[in-house]
Amino acid sequence: MATARTENIGPVVMGLNKQNGQLRGQTKPASVQPAPTTQGKTLGASQIAGGAAQDGGGIKFGDDWKKSLKLPPKDNRVKTSDVTSTKGNEFEDYCLKRELLMGIFEMGWEKPSPIQEESIPIALSGRDILARAKNGTGKSGAYLIPLLERIDLKKDHIQALVMVPTRELALQVSQISIQISKHLGGVKVMATTGGTNLRDDIMRLDETVHVVIATPGRILDLIKKGVAKVDRVQMMVMDEADKLLSQDFVVLIEDIISFLAKNRQILLYSATFPISVQKFMAKHLQKPYEINLMEELTLKGITQYYAYVTERQKVHCLNTLFSRLQINQSIIFCNSTQRVELLAKKITQLGYSCFYIHAKMMQEYRNRVFHDFRNGLCRNLVCTDLFTRGIDIQAVNVVINFDFPKNAETYLHRIGRSGRFGHLGLAINLITSEDRFNLKAIEDQLVTDIKPIPSSIDKSLYVAEFHASGADCDVEEIEEKPARQQDST
CATH class of the missing domain: 3.40.50.300 (P-loop containing nucleotide triphosphate hydrolases)
Incomplete structure (x- = not known):
């Protein structure tokens, strides 16, 4: 904790x-005052998730699977309408894999937040998204849940790419991905950022990786070296999109997108959207579904x-x-x-x-x-x-x-x-x-x-x-x- x-x-x-x-x-x-949380041990910049479903080799038909979950302590703290003002949907309503639902509930996520309600079904449909929501209201879950649901374990190539502006955020997102996918039976998640050993990343990418969470400079370096093959990536997420499209990163982002397939899905999430985001959207997104939960x-x-x-x-x-x-x-x-x-x-x-x-x-x-x-x-x-x-x-x-x-x-x-x-x-x-x-x-x-x-x-x-x-x-x-x-x- x-x-x-x-x-x-x-x-x-x-x-x-x-x-x-x-x-x-x-x-x-x-x-x-203890604050209940589902965060566990932070992983190194290139640590990976994988392995089979835990505890007894999976779930048998007819099992009451929720009884076998290892749930964190219930968080009874008061919550504001930023996360409680929902339509009343449940995670089960989205027809997600049961193994993914197990990971979601074991994270302590009981019901979808407003941004998750709006985003998950649209992302599952394959449509581009431009989502604006407040900090700390569940944006990571809004894109990671549909991303992990769509991973095909029969394919041994990179299927999803998550771009973030800082190393610390890359580690955090990779940790969440690893935790909620732990019952899926072999989803391979890799975090790669600048400031870490490039050789380690090259060796890791020689093996199977399904999801890469990266800072722009490092993943572009790996792409140009021919190590990270992203031509079959089906989903690219940009978390903190306003920062990624600032002068610090926008040239790198444009370069990365040039290596992706034309039919890829792009999801943009941020609390603020300056003009640079609108220009990027017009150039690279196809009829994006716009979500704005920022009345204040x-x-x-x-x-x-x-x-x-x-x-x-x-x-x-x-x-x-x-x-x-x-x-x-x-x-x-x-x-x-x-x-x-x-x-x-x-x-x-x-x-x-x-x-x-x-x-x-x-x-x-x-x-x-x-x-x-x-x-x-x-x-x-x-x-x-x-x-x-x-x-x-x-x-x-x-x-x-x-x-x-x-x-x-x-x-x-x-x-x-x-x-x-x-x-x-x-x-x-x-x-x-x-x-x-x-x-x-x-x-x-x-x-x-x-x-x-x-x-x-x-x-x-x-x-x-x-x-x-x-x-x-x-x-x-x-x-x-x-x-x-x-x-x-």
């Missing part, structure tokens, strides 16, 4: 070396506050938040890699366990930090925007913007790391005088309300289980001067 647990680990230790991202201090006691942009379960501070007051403010909030796990965002490392060091000096992660770290350390934080070995993670895309750690109930982002898209993805799958979360923004215009602009663009932080924060807004006697969190030490109204310059 990816629940945070307090560690009593003595004096400050820098870890293996300066770059490993795991700084630990004496953890101050706090009440940790921010998740309903996330309460947003700002604290007006000077730059010098930020660390003191953060220390106050740590001591007064009931944090299960928190993600703290900075705008540069240098500030990430400096802040992580400061946090350990204050006596709190802290990991950090950014794009300039060695890949093996990024993998280790990602794995250990997800599994609850540390309560606080300091990072850059590397960690804003699709990362799903349900134990995170507080996001803090130590540095306020420059645009609405980044803000939306950052705060979406809490309040996953309709649960509750808290987003706190530390605002300086230079940020006040960005704050107002982001509120206007997202049509959301970021309120001044109150003297006490009701725990019911962000803690899954709480006692009425301790329902308030006192944060009166944080300065509350309204940033926007008092400055006319």
Whole structure:
């Protein structure tokens, strides 16, 4: 379970070396609320799923197959309408293979979310999809379920390609694929990303692989080397499509598509769709089915506050938040890699366990930090925007913007790391005088309300289980001067 647990680990230790991202201090006691989750062990960048159906060699006709499932603990936390406002469909309604249904239920997915209801039957029909839905509402399941349903185990070539913008998201998606396909009897899933050993990927692709989950640069390299043969791929998924079609990746994506068959199916999923996505859709998608579940942009379960501070007051403010909030796990965002490392060091000096992660770290350390934080070995993670895309750690109930982002898209993805799958979360923004215009602009663009932080924060807004006697969190030490109204310059 990816629940945070307090560690009593003595004096400050820098870890293996300066770059490993795991700084630990004496953890101050706090009440940790377990957050049920179905995430298991994070796998390496090229680990594979396969093997036969488990536990007794399959299911016999007439068996009550649901009784044999190994279900995770039931998640009884309150969920918002972001995931509960459904048509009432069941996963069984989509005529999925029973073995796939077993994997779905063992993930703890009881019923389809709105994006899954809209997407699964259309994807199964073979039609192109342009889907816009909020972060943390089940987009991965929306495309992985039909993708795995359509895999033909009699064919030993790559049948599906999932493109993602970051290595961490590739590992996460491959892990979910492996878990929900474990009863299918031999689906081979491979994750391949930059920063890992190319030779290992080449050797793996010499064997059978059905599904490849990849970052654009690495898969294009393998395609051009003639190792990854994608000419018979029937489905290509682009998760976080807006990022994949940004200037950083769009040329690579266009190149990859040129190697695919003309009759392939393309599915695009994202929370935001800039003009670049529309241009791509017009060029490459054939009469796409459009899904838009974004009447409002921010998740309903996330309460947003700002604290007006000077730059010098930020660390003191953060220390106050740590001591007064009931944090299960928190993600703290900075705008540069240098500030990430400096802040992580400061946090350990204050006596709190802290990991950090950014794009300039060695890949093996990024993998280790990602794995250990997800599994609850540390309560606080300091990072850059590397960690804003699709990362799903349900134990995170507080996001803090130590540095306020420059645009609405980044803000939306950052705060979406809490309040996953309709649960509750808290987003706190530390605002300086230079940020006040960005704050107002982001509120206007997202049509959301970021309120001044109150003297006490009701725990019911962000803690899954709480006692009425301790329902308030006192944060009166944080300065509350309204940033926007008092400055006319």
